[in-house]
Amino acid sequence: MPAADLQLLIDAALEAGKIATRYSGDTAQRWDKPGGAGPVTEADLAVNAMLEQRLPFARPGYGWLSEETEDNSARLSKDRLFIIDPIDGTRSFAEGSRTWAHSLAVAERGEVTAAVIFLPRRDLLYAAAKGQGATLNGAPIRVSGVSALETAEILAAKPNLDPRHWRQGEVPEFKRVYRPSLAYRLALVGQGRFDGMLTLRPSWEWDIAAGDLIIREAGGTCSDRLGHPLRFNNANPRLNGVIAAGAAVHQILRARLDPDSTGIRP
Numbered sequence: 001m002p003a004a005d006l007q008l009l010i011d012a013a014l015e016a017g018k019i020a021t022r023y024s025g026d027t028a029q030r031w032d033k034p035g036g037a038g039p040v041t042e043a044d045l046a047v048n049a050m051l052e053q054r055l056p057f058a059r060p061g062y063g064w065l066s067e068e069t070e071d072n073s074a075r076l077s078k079d080r081l082f083i084i085d086p087i088d089g090t091r092s093f094a095e096g097s098r099t100w101a102h103s104l105a106v107a108e109r110g111e112v113t114a115a116v117i118f119l120p121r122r123d124l125l126y127a128a129a130k131g132q133g134a135t136l137n138g139a140p141i142r143v144s145g146v147s148a149l150e151t152a153e154i155l156a157a158k159p160n161l162d163p164r165h166w167r168q169g170e171v172p173e174f175k176r177v178y179r180p181s182l183a184y185r186l187a188l189v190g191q192g193r194f195d196g197m198l199t200l201r202p203s204w205e206w207d208i209a210a211g212d213l214i215i216r217e218a219g220g221t222c223s224d225r226l227g228h229p230l231r232f233n234n235a236n237p238r239l240n241g242v243i244a245a246g247a248a249v250h251q252i253l254r255a256r257l258d259p260d261s262t263g264i265r266p
Helices: 004-020 042-058 073-077 090-094 182-191 206-219 247-256
Strands: 030-032 039-041 063-066 081-086 101-108 111-119 124-129 134-136 153-155 175-177 196-199 221-223 242-245
Touching: 004 042, 004 101, 004 111, 030 111, 039 042, 039 221, 039 247, 042 063, 042 081, 042 090, 042 101, 063 073, 063 206, 081 090, 081 182, 081 206, 090 111, 101 182, 111 134, 111 182, 111 206, 124 182, 124 206, 134 182, 153 182, 182 196, 182 206, 182 242, 196 247, 206 221, 221 247, 242 247
Parallel strands: 063 081, 153 175, 153 196
Antiparallel strands: 030 039, 081 101, 101 111, 111 124, 124 134, 196 242, 221 242
8 A cells, every 4th residue: 555655645746846836936925824833825725725635535534634734633533644744845935945845645553654755846756655665756765874973964953953952061063954844854864965864843743754754764764852763643743853864873863862851942
């Protein structure tokens, strides 16, 4: 079933790209969500409407969790569900940038089994199915083999380097780089383009689900900030941060983080 689900997600992501690219970034209508939850554009809503019609129609027994659909508890009774971010990196999209992505995943009993991250403006399609490896535009990908943190390039926002999040307040040395889409950051780690990704704030499942599988199928390790495996379809669909990297870099980052730190607030 993961292979069939993956093809379904690929086809849906390609259609999502056609819809989103009809809009012109900064000319697309934009609103701010209540409670400081960030922006949404008419493109997000148009993509979500298509996916919410297409995917459940193809898999009527699956649950649904999307950033742009009001959540309800019905999904919790489902063994399988779609986890969707119609456009990850909405701010970048609204600014006319190319660095935004469609993030689509299927999870079964808490584990992601099929995943796609598609950046239509960059012509990058990352995909993975459980037990079948990860690909970029159809070619196999692997995580970086870097094992020393001081030579690693880590995707992370600057607040993650606050000393209060690290043991004894000592921030380890590594090269920090940044990309605006969480899904794209995870995909880049799966590709081996960067050596790790770190976010210490509570993270929405729809930002992380697809990248989690892509990294694991590319030979990497993906966990929450305490090192626990990621589980999806939680009643509160947030994860306790994310550490993603090859095994060696992941282990070092996990060991250096202070487990008593409360994380970065959203």
